[in-house]
Amino acid sequence: MAISILLNGYKGRMGQAVIAACSDLGVTVGAQVDVGIDPTSAIDTCDVIIDFSSPKATQGLLELAKVKGKAIVIGTTGHTAEEKKLLLPIASQVPCVWAGNFSVGVNLLFALTRQASRILGSDYDAEVIEMHHRFKKDSPSGTAARLLEIILEERKLNADALRHGREGITGERTNTEVGVHSLRGGDVVGDHTVLFAALGERFELTHKASDRAIFARGAVRAAQWVSGRKPGVYDMQDVLGLA
Ligand code: NAD
Numbered sequence: 001m002a003i004s005i006l007l008n009g010y011k012g013r014m015g016q017a018v019i020a021a022c023s024d025l026g027v028t029v030g031a032q033v034d035v036g037i038d039p040t041s042a043i044d045t046c047d048v049i050i051d052f053s054s055p056k057a058t059q060g061l062l063e064l065a066k067v068k069g070k071a072i073v074i075g076t077t078g079h080t081a082e083e084k085k086l087l088l089p090i091a092s093q094v095p096c097v098w099a100g101n102f103s104v105g106v107n108l109l110f111a112l113t114r115q116a117s118r119i120l121g122s123d124y125d126a127e128v129i130e131m132h133h134r135f136k137k138d139s140p141s142g143t144a145a146r147l148l149e150i151i152l153e154e155r156k157l158n159a160d161a162l163r164h165g166r167e168g169i170t171g172e173r174t175n176t177e178v179g180v181h182s183l184r185g186g187d188v189v190g191d192h193t194v195l196f197a198a199l200g201e202r203f204e205l206t207h208k209a210s211d212r213a214i215f216a217r218g219a220v221r222a223a224q225w226v227s228g229r230k231p232g233v234y235d236m237q238d239v240l241g242l243a
Contacts (some may be wrong), residue, residue: 004030006046009053017216034163037040048223055079071095072225077142099236100142103217107236109207113194117154124196131191139182157212165198
């Protein structure tokens, strides 16, 4: 189905990658919006909003999608738990794909992390390590946050189990904690490692993105998939048929 996109955050790194992906995939970018541009009138000629901007923009875009009966793809990361709690009920009233990572490889990493957590169990200490470019504003990354959620779900732990880095006399590691470490530097597009360490062996799952085109193509694919679907919050696992 031919669709037209309203792109929010078009001046940014991901915005530019989405414009290139639309051109490659033959999808029309009907409107390009960024800070200081009101999307209200531009939305009428578009079918789906794609957003790669800032968490501050999400509520307004979701409300616009709801009022105008449009679908939305949210790629922006960095929302707090409180923000998500407020936004999810609005998102569920529109066809919405909300994913911390749109790459096919990372979505396979999500599935393998769940399987490894289930098979290895709590005898294996789990830690998540991520690295991104120096310009990234949120930490840990949305992808790391999703990997941690999966590990916590499988281990029946809550967010209190997370250890965001370690410093000083921290004491011995317990098997009810899950470590997370964010590295920042240079132009790294996005590296994620999930590490499971036991006495006698270590198992690591790693994904390295070298071109943000993979996220942009995934987001455009999600926009094509979600347009015309019934309201609900979907993720990339649904788009790829992995759910
Ligand atoms: P960036 O800083 O290069 O670009 C952000 C753009 O959004 C800028 O042009 C900025 O002016 C604009 N912007 C900021 N606030 C806005 C607002 N309120 N309304 C409209 N536009 C606004 O950042 P980036 O590297 O392009 O990343 C953007 C977001 O996408 C980040 O949250 C990042 O973590 C996320 N991201 C997600 C994925 C994924 O697969 N889900 C992949 C890469 C990046």
